[in-house]
Amino acid sequence: MKIQEYQAKQIFKNHNIPIPRGQVALNSSFVQQIAEDLGGKVVVKAQVLVGGRGKAGGIRLASNPDEAEEFATEMMGMDIKGYSIHKVLVEEAIDIKKELYLGIATDRVLASPVIIASSYGGVDIEEAAEEAPDKISRITIDPLVGLCDFQIRCLAVSIDLPRKHWRIFRQIALAMWTIYQSHDASLVEINPLVISEENGLVALDGKMTIDDNALFRHPELADLRDLDMENPCEIEAQKYGIAYIHMSGNIGCLVNGAGLAMATMDILKLKGGDPANFLDIGGGAGSEKVSSAFRILLSDKKVKAVLVNIFGGITRCDEIARGIMDALDEQKGKTVPIMIRLVGTNSEKGYEILKSRNLKTATSLVEAAEKTIALAEKK
Ligand code: GDP
Ligand code: MN
Numbered sequence: 001m002k003i004q005e006y007q008a009k010q011i012f013k014n015h016n017i018p019i020p021r022g023q024v025a026l027n028s029s030f031v032q033q034i035a036e037d038l039g040g041k042v043v044v045k046a047q048v049l050v051g052g053r054g055k056a057g058g059i060r061l062a063s064n065p066d067e068a069e070e071f072a073t074e075m076m077g078m079d080i081k082g083y084s085i086h087k088v089l090v091e092e093a094i095d096i097k098k099e100l101y102l103g104i105a106t107d108r109v110l111a112s113p114v115i116i117a118s119s120y121g122g123v124d125i126e127e128a129a130e131e132a133p134d135k136i137s138r139i140t141i142d143p144l145v146g147l148c149d150f151q152i153r154c155l156a157v158s159i160d161l162p163r164k165h166w167r168i169f170r171q172i173a174l175a176m177w178t179i180y181q182s183h184d185a186s187l188v189e190i191n192p193l194v195i196s197e198e199n200g201l202v203a204l205d206g207k208m209t210i211d212d213n214a215l216f217r218h219p220e221l222a223d224l225r226d227l228d229m230e231n232p233c234e235i236e237a238q239k240y241g242i243a244y245i246h247m248s249g250n251i252g253c254l255v256n257g258a259g260l261a262m263a264t265m266d267i268l269k270l271k272g273g274d275p276a277n278f279l280d281i282g283g284g285a286g287s288e289k290v291s292s293a294f295r296i297l298l299s300d301k302k303v304k305a306v307l308v309n310i311f312g313g314i315t316r317c318d319e320i321a322r323g324i325m326d327a328l329d330e331q332k333g334k335t336v337p338i339m340i341r342l343v344g345t346n347s348e349k350g351y352e353i354l355k356s357r358n359l360k361t362a363t364s365l366v367e368a369a370e371k372t373i374a375l376a377e378k379k
Contacts, residue, residue: 002049003224006089008206011183016174017190018168018202028072030347031090035065038092046350047087048080049226051103051207052124056080061093063268080339093200099192100159101125105178106186113141113180115173117155121192156264161195168201183221184214233296240292241279249274251376252297252306252336254290255279256315264309267365273373276303284314290323291330298331303378305337307368312344316368321350337375341368 006024013019023034024047035042047057047251053059059078079085089254099122107114120128120135125266137158139151150174172193175181182186187209189269194204210221214224237244242260251273255261258280265275276298281293297303308322320342329337339364342350360375362368 001212001215001221001225003208003210003221004047004049004087004226004240006047006087006204007216007224007325008188008208009089011208012175012190012203012206015179016091017172017175018199018201020091020094020204022089024089024194025072026087028069028076028088030146031072031088032069034090034191035068036063038090041093042068042075043093044068044075044080045089045091045092046075046080046085048083048085050081050083053080053135058085082239088127094194094196094203094204095198097194097196097197098195099204100137100161100195100279101128101189101191102155102176103189103191104180104185105189107138108141110140113143115141115147115155115177116149117159118259119159123196124351125189125191135350141177143181146173152220154327165195172203177333179208183208184217185209233299236292236299237279237296240289240296242266242279242289242293242296244280244293244296244301245278247275247301248276249276250302250304251372252279252300252303254274254279254281254293254297254306254308254310256283256310256320260309260311260325264307264365264369267369268307268373271366271369273369273376285323287319287323287326290320291327294324294327295330298336303340304316304335307372308338308340308342309365309368310340310342310344310350312342312347312350314345317342317346317347317350318353319346321353324359325353328357337378339368339372339375341365 009019019040039062040181042062044062060071062071064270075086075088101118101121103116104113116138118136120132132182139154141147152170156169162170162294176188185208189207192204194202196202231246233246234244251268253264253275261278261280268275277297279293279297281289281329339360339362362371
């Protein structure tokens with residue numbers, strides 16, 4: 001679960017990480033007053049759960065309260081990378097001398113938390129990592145030992161941090177480590193962490209991702225979930241216990257088992273197709289689950305064809321076939337072509353059911369992928 005910048009900053013503030021003064025507004029008519037209270041010159045920041053807002057027009061520097069309100073009015077309802085803006089954060093504008101990067105993330109390869117710092121802040125860290133990998137320092141944190149002073153000093157040196165900011169840098173890094181642990185976060189990031197003439201080090205942006213699997217330990221964080229901002233299909237899928245991840249392609253995938261779902265997407269890619277989603281209905285799914293999965297994946301308007309790839313183990317292929325029929329009855333008006341491959345328990349029975357509807361089927365995965373790609377291109 002990602003949380004909004006203003007929410008992350010509230011957590012930062014509670015842990016004594018310096019942040020700019022500011023207030024969130026749900027309506028642009030409050031913005032003028034907020035800006036007035038903050039001294040007039042403010043930054044209006046779109047609260048959406050995607051990065052790169054700056055480049056997309058979601059971060060604007062206003063020189064007076066009227067302008068701030070104007071910018072907020074323009075932003076509200078605007079779209080950034082498919083997410084519409086319902087909230088803006090209005091903050092005092094900070095003079096920036098230098099932008100740094102500081103983050104703590106879970107490194108899956110090392111199976112360990114790492115603290116990352118760079119003098120190359122403000123930009124996408126992924127971009128920086130490609131352009132100037134030597135400008136990024138990473139230090140593994142042993143979870144049993146915790147973040148040590150010598151590690152923080154190493155980072156401070158590696159980003160050429162002036163000596164006078166070291167004390168507060170240490171305080172910020174330690175606070176981030178505390179936050180990372182106590183919130184079961186997989187990412188706590190400040191980008192940019194700025195050096196300002198007047199204020200010293202300030203966290204100008206804040207990003208946090210919390211491990212969904214640990215959310216049950218944090219009932220207090222559940223309230224921070226911003227359902228407006230999440231993909232509605234993903235929320236719907238969670239309700240039915242379906243693992244669904246939305247992607248950018250045009251071929252909907254319905255598969256049982258995460259590994260098989262990944263393999264199905266790989267084959268589609270290999271054959272020149274582009275999957276619209278990852279969808280795993282899990283083991284032993286009944287017809288009801290199949291039809292809700294269909295509903296979810298067809299609600300994506302980009303889907304031009306659907307590939308169903310089922311391996312019947314505990315899951316019975318005839319159950320799946322029945323689910324597909326139900327889904328089709330439900331989706332009457334829609335005419336997205338479907339390619340189905342069933343292997344394993346009761347597959348013959350399944351195919352028989354499908355035949356009664358003249359549905360397209362395939363026996364091998366490669367054949368199914370190629371045919372689905374052709375169907376998607378035809379549309
Ligand atoms: P992101 O693009 O979504 O990561 O949004 P950020 O909050 O990181 O802001 C992007 C950029 O806007 C920063 O790197 C700064 O250069 C600029 N910016 C944000 N807040 C301020 C501010 O208070 N003063 C000034 N001068 N620039 C700001
Ligand atoms: Mn940022």
